[in-house]
Amino acid sequence: MATQTTQLRIVSGNGIVTRDVLNTPLRDAEPSELPIIDVSGIFSATQADRQAVADQIRAAATSTGFFYIANHGIRAPVTDAACSASLDFFRQPAELKERANTRHSRANQFKVGWKPPQSQHINPFESVDRRESFSWVYHAAHDPSVGMDSVADIPPKVAAFLHADADGFPWTAAPPQLGAALIPCWQAVLGLGRALVRSMALALDLDEHAFDAKFTHPDAAMAVNYYRPLQPPTAEDVPDVSIGSHTDFQLFTILWQDAAGGLQVLSREGQWLRAAPVPGTFVVNFGDYMQRITNDRFLSTVHRVQNRSGRERLSMAFFFGFNLDESCAVLDTCVAPGEEKRYDEVGCYEWMQRRLRAMQVDLGAGKVAAA
Template sequence: MATSEIPTTQLLISSGNGPVARTVLQTPLRDAHPSEIPVIDVSGLFSAALSHRQAVARQIRDAATNTGFFYIAQHGIPRATTAAAHAACLDFFRQPADVKQRASIDRSARFNGYKAAATQRINPFESVDVRESFSWAYDPRFDPAVADVSKIPPEVAAHLCLEDFPWEATANMPQFKAAIVDYWRSCLGLARALVRAFALALDLDEHFFDSKVTYPDAVLAMNYYPPIPKPTGADAVARSQSEQEVSIGSHTDFQLFTILWQDDNGGLQVLNRQGQWINAKPIEGTLVVNIADYLQRITNDRYISTVHRAQNWSGRERVSMPFFVGFNWNESCGVLDSCVAEGEEKHYEEISCSEWVKRRAQAMYKTEGFSAGKAAVPSS
């Protein structure tokens, strides 16, 4: 059957500019092809040879302009580090509810900590997310690149999160802080290497963005997904968006890019360029990287911030650990001149990172007040 003959439905997602509709083909879920979500060996990013770093950057550019998702192998984060963080996550989430609530985000001054089940709805047009999570924002005291916290410029410090609450609230688990901080630091180092790779991929000097990630918006989230029933038969394809139970709803990420570790149970689904849902299956030893909204904006839509979701149909508990990467909150960036062809206009106005993230996050925790059935589908 030709693509034009396949029935479609409209998928609504939140964006920084209001609801956006995507056309989705009503085809069975399938695994991604390597051409859609390639595996990229990024060991060359740590080479002293510029040509090796450029070779990796070219592969990243190809993936960023295609589906906007790719796996990275040989990324330098030891498996012992990810294994320890995974074990720490399971230990935390398997605790009684009252113990986890000691770390509730409601007790944090800076949005760190635990979010209980049925308290998050990342897509207001779908079900409440069937997940629990624990998040921790950038703290310069744990950044190896920061020699003296007292010397951070005031305009930067005003946005930073220095809070001991997450560790005080999990003091009953002595291994938790060590494992999570070690993983966070490893992701931070990798993120800065990838930022330089993205600069090269945009035909810029590889240090072009360095000053914008000195104190980055670098948030680690740990998601715990209990299993949900897998739809069967015609219902697997034809259910309306509002009828779907989701582990985490359909969305795009906010800032530059995300580095994701996922366990081997699977569940990550990506909406490809043709409008098909495809599985981003776990590949041993790799991490998943996906482009986020702010990077799509500053590249004038050259790079694709792709819709994705999670559905834990494995029958087992699932853990994922996304590390969200963005510029310093006080930074502002418009469309890069190098991403505007002759005769082409810039698609977006300049906006600060803090304003953009606030705009995107404003509906994230709402669990009522929206009706998918009554939502208007934009005409364009």
Template sequence: MSTTQDLEQTTTLRLASGNGPITRSILPHPSRDALPCELPIISLAPLFSSSLADRLELAQQIRQAATTNGFFYITSHGIPPFVTQEAEEAAFKFFRSPTEEKEKASMHKSLYKYGWKPPRTQRLNPFESVDHRESFSWRYDPRYDPSVDDVTKIPEEVRVMIKHDPDDYPWSAVSPDFKGAIIRYFQAVLALGRVLLRAFALSLGLEETAFDEKSRWPDLGMAVNYYPPLSMEEKEQEKGEETKVSIGSHTDFQLFTILGQDQVGGLQVLSRSGQWLNAKPIPGTFVVNFGDYMQRITNDKYVSTVHRVQNYSGKERLSMAFFFGFNLNETCEVLDSCVEEGEEPKYEAISCWEWTQRRVKMMHDVKGNGSY
């Protein structure tokens, strides 16, 4: 499927969103490395300053990135390198282990599909190839949140929405070394996410603590992804419109994502003009991007950007994606600070629970329907 635009032949990328099927026009150029102005590097050092002026200045840098391509790198984030390194080493050891070992933590043994997902069992975009990856994923469990002193004191309306398997599955099915390293990483990124959320509040013209209570028991997800290399021969032999992907083109569900990636590379970000940009690994950084719910409550001011992974490096690749959302019982509408004079809110209020259910349903509906 193609159209003519600015005398260049474009292709149409199709994907699901929480507001129904969407399309993006893709320029007929190979992916290129992103420029610093397209995926900026932002130091978070001012976030830890006692000066509000410093924190506000940083918030403006974030706002600039949020309203352009919606992706940026962060440095000076406060997470010690050894925490990330130990998690990566433990993850590689897990994914390289025999299948029968990984199957002990299979998602098929989980009530909520948490745990290990084997190769070629996921397809994030139904109009591209199956995802060439395997993963280990789970969602928020307050027992692993250091800020929660007593799980029984979580309000019932919140607790009923927090789902986890009995007997601590899938953690009970993996080695203590893997669990320990990954949980330490998760807790470090959770703390960073809460700091970032304050910066995002400032960037939106709100009080710094505006989102604190809304994210006290947040809707979180984390996926550790393992990508074997795609073959260059496969790339040359692509048939029809099916693009070979390590993970298919998509946008993220919630407020924002913090991504740790190794030095292999493969993450690609779709620019506003329709060009695939390589988000090359930068040592010591994380990649941050905004999700659909953030775009919604900012009245489309902050961009939830399409991205994918193609690992043609010839090497195995690892990434650790941390997805941050509000408490599932929270209901949010378009922020007043994001509605300019003469504008109207584009979206009605919706709870985080309703939003995630709608987003999943839309994705499944698209998968069940071969066209728009």
């Protein structure tokens, strides 16, 4: 007898997308489904070492679009300090966190700062997200490759898309110890992200520096998510989600997660898989823009979070994309002989706005609302 499926709906930059999901129990991912890749070779002076990592990334990118990275060069004290400071922040009374409540960043209209519990709804076809978060976007003054002294020299076409609120929000509205721990963590992951982009260029049969000019001032946002445990659903309830089913927006995401677990990945076969925490690793997954410019070679995979651990959970998600003033068409190396490019070229800023607008869905009409 054939295994039955249910239909999952998510929003995307191309409208509402459906996925068939197997009605089989959630299970742990096999190592072949979510591999652990030793990425120490991306820092090697030897081309063969760097190519070996790229080959493993290509294999993961074209199978599930998710993988773990080990030996990534970010020391545990950096992430431990960021985790500890974040927990201190989230455990405060709401009236203290309210000082850092969200506002739109001036440059790209992405909401930064503290988002209260149940104020986010990433998938309008599922429950509201049972989380709170603290987020921010790229600021050149915090980028070690730019530095405060060089901010004034940023080309105007790039600077027009950079976050530069005069009052330094959200850091000036949050406890000083939060920024003191989170900004160094962001800086460390930013450096790792730049190294991974070069490895991904090799994985796409390009020169490893092919994208360098496109991420001088990247769309490098970070969100710290805090989850209280979900309550067991009753038979009448729509099951709660900590974060609803979705795909990410830009090139890729680097995720640190604590030991509580809860991240779930939808396989190509429609099976929900647990992406269990692996000490000392980050999880990497590709976003919609990467899938688009690779002509669907690199997969942007649906995922969600359900914190049923019975305790609080913390994750730190780093979202990496090209400069917002940049644009990228489907790469020629991703188009086989006789194959057509499936997507038109679209600017990074335009794509981000399209994705943000797509989350505004008219549920009655079942369409993405114009905004």
